[in-house]
Amino acid sequence: MAQHVPIRNRRWILANRPQTEIERDLLTFEDGPLPEPGEGEVLVRNIYLSIDPTHRIWMSDVDQYMEPVAIGDVMRGGTLGVVEVSRAKGLAVGDIVTGQGGWQDYAAVSGKALRRVEPGGLPLAAFMGPLGNIGATAYFGLFEVAKPRPGETVLVSAAAGAVGSLVGQMAKLMGCRVVGIAGSAEKCAWITNELGFDAAVNYRDADLVGAISAACPKGVDVYFDNVGGKILDAALTLININARIAVCGLISTYNEIEQGGGPAMFRNVLMKRARIEGFIVSDYWRRYPEAYAAIGAWLEKGLLKYRMDIRDGLENAPDILKLLFSGAHDGKLLVRVSAEPR
Ligand SMILES: NC(=O)c1ccc[n+]([C@@H]2O[C@H](COP(=O)([O-])OP(=O)(O)OC[C@H]3O[C@@H](n4cnc5c(N)ncnc54)[C@H](OP(=O)(O)O)[C@@H]3O)[C@@H](O)[C@H]2O)c1
Incomplete structure (x- = not known):
């Protein structure tokens, strides 16, 4: 031994x-x-x-x-x-x-x-980050669930976090306009200055809907949700027709005793003919090598930071x-x- x-x-x-x-x-x-x-x-x-x-x-x-x-x-x-x-x-x-x-x-x-x-x-x-579950979550959640198209506006919450920071960079690699939501000025500066997001919104700002709207002048085509709650509501307020909402996580609700209410703007899923879909990354485990090959290549070329x-x-x-x-x-x-x- x-x-x-x-x-x-x-x-x-x-x-x-x-x-x-x-x-x-x-x-x-x-x-x-x-x-x-x-x-x-x-x-x-x-x-x-x-x-x-x-x-x-x-x-x-x-x-x-x-x-x-x-x-x-x-x-x-x-x-x-x-x-x-x-x-x-x-x-x-x-x-x-x-x-x-x-x-x-x-x-x-x-x-x-x-x-x-x-x-x-x-x-x-790195094998616990971009080349682990986190990377696979960003990859399959974005490309298989949200399915953005070049030129679309992609909004990501917890955007300076492990998953969100990769999602935003992958969407930029696809040619999307990417807006991240994060909880501090430092995190907002990191995702725009270092990661190349087009804009960032601090969710602690009083007028969240107004701030997201200003950062997404053409509305939101894809919302990658890591947070749920008020941020999901704000995103639903601003979605475009045929928007896609990938529900990756609902961290703002995990500590709640009672799961109350649901999103107040849920009606927009109907009005905007949107698709909302949750996913669990382990459902894709057989395809992880595909994600790791793509992410490995991006890392090697310096196209993904973490x-x-x-x-x-x-x-x-x-x-x-x-x-x-x-x-x-x-x-x-x-x-x-x-x-x-x-
Ligand atoms: N579906 C799946 O298979 C899968 C797999 C992995 C992770 N996830 C989910 O993905 C999400 C992100 O996970 P992660 O590992 O990448 O963590 P992370 O983003 O690195 O850390 C969590 C972040 O959530 C934000 N947050 C926490 N409470 C919040 C609140 N009440 N309101 C707004 N923002 C809040 C904070 O962002 P700020 O610092 O900007 O405040 C915090 O940094 C989680 O919801 C997690 O459950 C899902």
Whole structure:
């Protein structure tokens, strides 16, 4: 067995279901035994843990797209790690893999549920961002669900975030006019000055509809929604005939106790003959290589930029998750669980 074998496996266990915001007492931090890989499994040392808005959904028991995490289970989470023991064909000690290793130091995972990555000079963290689920979400949500055409106006919410920043850049590559919505002057400046968005709107401005309208003088043909709530309503107010609304996420509603009301401007879906469609990226998993090939080529040519926000310490994971809901992070949020191999 490799030298890294610890005497303990620190892990976060879901203890309670959230009512509103994420609080530390929802999870307990404990030492567990080192997982034993069975036949066909590998022991992975987690290096990066992806921190995602959907963790808030998985903690709750609302009707959702997969099973909620059970009380008493290790909190689910996407990870990138290194294989330390292999009992799976095709995976060797030292391989770098991504999968669902959870909020813990080590995981025993079926080899079939892992993707082996070849860094090829790229930072390992990129495989948790543009070359991971996040990139696939932007790619399939934009090209398969929203289906923008060159020259159209594409509006994106949480536009400085992990998914939104890629969506806006991909829409620019298609020749669209792209407007992003973000929550600070710094984030608005980043997406326009660095990423090439045509305009940005700070959603904390008082007159949101007026600000979006000014930034989208020809109306909105595509709205890529990461947020829901008031921002979805503002976008619906401004959609053009035959607009497409891709519902990727509804983060402004995840902490709500009661899902009330629905969008006040829903009638515009009828009046404007719009199409509104939700999607879950894992439905496209068989086609991920297609997304990664396209995104890899764009990265190589310097046509896509991204920011990673890597925070230290598995012990801080619940507090780090909360950052997604205040926006006090910059780019794809990860926890560094352990060091990268040299
Ligand atoms: N459908 C899928 O398969 C899929 C896959 C991955 C992610 N998603 C969804 O995509 C969305 C973005 O995820 P991400 O990982 O890229 O996170 P992210 O955008 O990097 O971070 C979340 C951002 O949401 C914004 N936000 C949070 N609360 C808000 C509120 N009340 N009002 C307005 N904006 C708010 C903040 O933006 P500011 O900093 O600008 O305030 C924050 O930075 C989420 O809704 C997530 O659930 C869906």
